[in-house]
Amino acid sequence: MSNARNRGSTSTKDVKETKDSWICGLCRKEFKDDSSKILECERCELHFCAKCMKMSEDIYDLLSMRKDIHWFCGNCEQKVMHNIHIDKEVEQRCNEYFKNLEKSFSDIKADQLKMETEWKH
Ligand SMILES: [Zn+2]
Numbered sequence: 001m002s003n004a005r006n007r008g009s010t011s012t013k014d015v016k017e018t019k020d021s022w023i024c025g026l027c028r029k030e031f032k033d034d035s036s037k038i039l040e041c042e043r044c045e046l047h048f049c050a051k052c053m054k055m056s057e058d059i060y061d062l063l064s065m066r067k068d069i070h071w072f073c074g075n076c077e078q079k080v081m082h083n084i085h086i087d088k089e090v091e092q093r094c095n096e097y098f099k100n101l102e103k104s105f106s107d108i109k110a111d112q113l114k115m116e117t118e119w120k121h
């Protein structure tokens with residue numbers, strides 16, 4: 001008489017299986033396989049399949065292998081690129097500002113030096 005074998009051992013496997021799927025934000029296809037070629041946008045965190053992104057396998061492999069390469073969907077890429085552009089503009093302006101500052105500093109120094117030498121003589 002040992003019928004109480006299965007008590008309390010209900011597996012939670014089903015929950016885990018439904019979690020690992022991605023839905024492409026463009027074609028709405030569901031991808032469950034780990035080997036599915038699907039990319040996550042780092043900005044909006046939506047998923048897109050390589051097919052919709054017209055991405056070749058080589059590029060997909062490169063992107064999925066290297067964590068230092070950032071990928072953005074077409075929608076976000078424009079915004080990101082715009083931001084980068086602004087960043088660069090600001091950087092350039094800062095550089096110019098500091099260059100001018102440096103220049104005026106050295107001008108002042110030169111003037112001081114001139115004055116000092118003029119005063120001495
Ligand atoms: Zn797709």
Ligand SMILES: [Zn+2]
Pocket residue numbers: 041042043044045046072073074075076077
């Ligand atoms: Zn995005």
